[in-house]
Amino acid sequence: MKLLLVEDEPKLISFIKRGLEENGFETDIAYDGNVGERLAKSGNYNVIILDVNLPYKNGFEICSELRKNNIHTPVLMLTALGSTEDKLQGFDAGADDYLIKPFEFLELLARVKALSKRNTDDKTATNVLRFADLVLDLNTKTVQRGGNSIDLTAKEFSLLEYFLRNKKRVISRGELADKVWDINFDTGTNVIDVYVNFLRKKIDKNFPNKLIHTQVGFGYILKEAAE
Amino acid sequence: MKLLLVEDEPKLISFIKRGLEENGFETDIAYDGNVGERLAKSGNYNVIILDVNLPYKNGFEICSELRKNNIHTPVLMLTALGSTEDKLQGFDAGADDYLIKPFEFLELLARVKALSKRNTDDKTATNVLRFADLVLDLNTKTVQRGGNSIDLTAKEFSLLEYFLRNKKRVISRGELADKVWDINFDTGTNVIDVYVNFLRKKIDKNFPNKLIHTQVGFGYILKEAAE
DNA sequence: ATTATCATTAAAATACGATTAAATTTCAAG
DNA sequence: CTTGAAATTTAATCGTATTTTAATGATAAT
Numbered sequence: 446m447k448l449l450l451v452e453d454e455p456k457l458i459s460f461i462k463r464g465l466e467e468n469g470f471e472t473d474i475a476y477d478g479n480v481g482e483r484l485a486k487s488g489n490y491n492v493i494i495l496d497v498n499l500p501y502k503n504g505f506e507i508c509s510e511l512r513k514n515n516i517h518t519p520v521l522m523l524t525a526l527g528s529t530e531d532k533l534q535g536f537d538a539g540a541d542d543y544l545i546k547p548f549e550f551l552e553l554l555a556r557v558k559a560l561s562k563r564n565t566d567d568k569t570a571t572n573v574l575r576f577a578d579l580v581l582d583l584n585t586k587t588v589q590r591g592g593n594s595i596d597l598t599a600k601e602f603s604l605l606e607y608f609l610r611n612k613k614r615v616i617s618r619g620e621l622a623d624k625v626w627d628i629n630f631d632t633g634t635n636v637i638d639v640y641v642n643f644l645r646k647k648i649d650k651n652f653p654n655k656l657i658h659t660q661v662g663f664g665y666i667l668k669e670a671a672e
Numbered sequence: 673m674k675l676l677l678v679e680d681e682p683k684l685i686s687f688i689k690r691g692l693e694e695n696g697f698e699t700d701i702a703y704d705g706n707v708g709e710r711l712a713k714s715g716n717y718n719v720i721i722l723d724v725n726l727p728y729k730n731g732f733e734i735c736s737e738l739r740k741n742n743i744h745t746p747v748l749m750l751t752a753l754g755s756t757e758d759k760l761q762g763f764d765a766g767a768d769d770y771l772i773k774p775f776e777f778l779e780l781l782a783r784v785k786a787l788s789k790r791n792t793d794d795k796t797a798t799n800v801l802r803f804a805d806l807v808l809d810l811n812t813k814t815v816q817r818g819g820n821s822i823d824l825t826a827k828e829f830s831l832l833e834y835f836l837r838n839k840k841r842v843i844s845r846g847e848l849a850d851k852v853w854d855i856n857f858d859t860g861t862n863v864i865d866v867y868v869n870f871l872r873k874k875i876d877k878n879f880p881n882k883l884i885h886t887q888v889g890f891g892y893i894l895k896e897a898a899e
Numbered sequence: 900a901t902t903a904t905c906a907t908t909a910a911a912a913t914a915c916g917a918t919t920a921a922a923t924t925t926c927a928a929g
Numbered sequence: 930c931t932t933g934a935a936a937t938t939t940a941a942t943c944g945t946a947t948t949t950t951a952a953t954g955a956t957a958a959t
Binding site for chain 4: 916
Binding site for chain 1: 914915916917918919
């Protein structure tokens with residue numbers, strides 16, 4: 446876990462750096478806006494802590510510049526400017542959080558952790574997809590509806606997974622063929638229809654409110670009620 | 673973009689809900705901890721705003737419970753408790769941000785936007801064409817006029833879609849044949865006339881101001897009033 | 900008034916989707 | 930390596946909704 450701290454007050458730097466490193470964050474320092482921006486653009490950090498008042502280039506400018514360059518590293522703005530307008534300016538520049546000096550170190554730490562959490566477990570992604578009373582667990586490859594566990598085959602499972610990742614949107618047979626079956630030319634097959642039928646038997650048949658609906662001429666949609 | 677607001681103070685609710693909806697966030701409300709947790713577990717929200725003091729179950733508990741269930745929806749904690757320990761407790765429970773009451777609405781909005789920024793997949797994003805009080809949703813393949821939903825067949829839908837994409841312009845039968853029916857030679861058909869008639873029955877018949885007008889000798893046009 | 904253009908309706912043709920059964924493939928156990 | 934069960938795919942049938950055709954009535958243009 447690597448952080449970048451862009452700050453020019455030596456006392457604050459050592460205070461923050463020590464605290465963060467005690468908590469397992471490797472911390473690089475930039476003492477001015479130019480160096481800060483250059484380092485930030487490397488894209489090697491999990492979180493960037495950005496002071497607003499900096500030599501050469503202020504925190505707002507740096508942050509906008511990063512977003513413009515498609516660097517989406519979470520940014521925590523740090524400043525003595527506490528008015529709502531100042532905060533809004535920070536968020537407008539693309540910051541993810543905004544903390545007013547003076548602050549307690551533990552709050553800074555908590556906010557940094559919250560920010561770093563995202564782009565780590567974002568990648569490992571959510572392991573559980575839900576819709577209504579339907580639960581699909583990607584880790585255990587199990588599915589439940591309303592507490593009852595349901596046995597699905599591999600294809601049925603990926604089909605349902607695709608439905609859950611695209612809920613409330615009509616999905617064409619062509620899209621399913623492509624994304625779930627890897628068929629990208631038109632074979633005259635009806636596997637999809639057959640599998641939707643399999644899924645319905647297992648997921649909808651014994652429940653009053655159906656989840657898989659067909660939109661004649663377009664495809665299928667996962668949603669709660671019929672229009 | 674869909675939000676869940678779990679809060680029990682009616683005045684605060686209406687204040688927040690109105691503000692958020694003015695900014696394009698569809699907002700569901702839960703008035704107590706139990707309902708809030710159940711809704712939150714559906715996984716259907718982009719951001720959850722969670723008050724701490726709630727009937728039945730407090731915000732900290734709800735948040736921990738969500739994380740335990742692998743629901744990683746960003747949570748913004750909202751409370752009058754402003755001590756650092758309280759904030760830490762919130763972050764420990766898995767919150768992503770923590771805002772102290774009273775707050776300025778614009779700051780809440782900025783923080784909600786920052787949180788929602790993450791998990792926006794463009795596929796589920798609303799994708800609608802509008803004209804007058806007519807709404808055509810390309811994701812759900814549904815159509816509404818003045819709040820009443822209207823059932824269209826696939827051909828009717830594509831025809832209306834073409835009208836909406838070319839509103840206020842006269843469209844010839846030849847163009848419709850080509851673009852909506854893929855007929856590019858002259859079969860002596862009158863399908864187009866028949867389908868315009870179908871559409872009119874469904875979208876214009878029960879409404880005083882007609883939208884589909886015929887330009888004799890040229891074709892059809894989608895516009896508000898007759899010349 | 901006459902003709903071309905458009906609206907409307909009903910009937911015919913077709914396409915679409917649900918369902919079932921049978922054929923094929925996959926894969927693990929013997 | 931064989932065998933057999935489970936999973937996947939193909940194929941065929943059936944009912945229904947959709948699409949198209951075709952014929953007649955209405956409206957607008959010349």
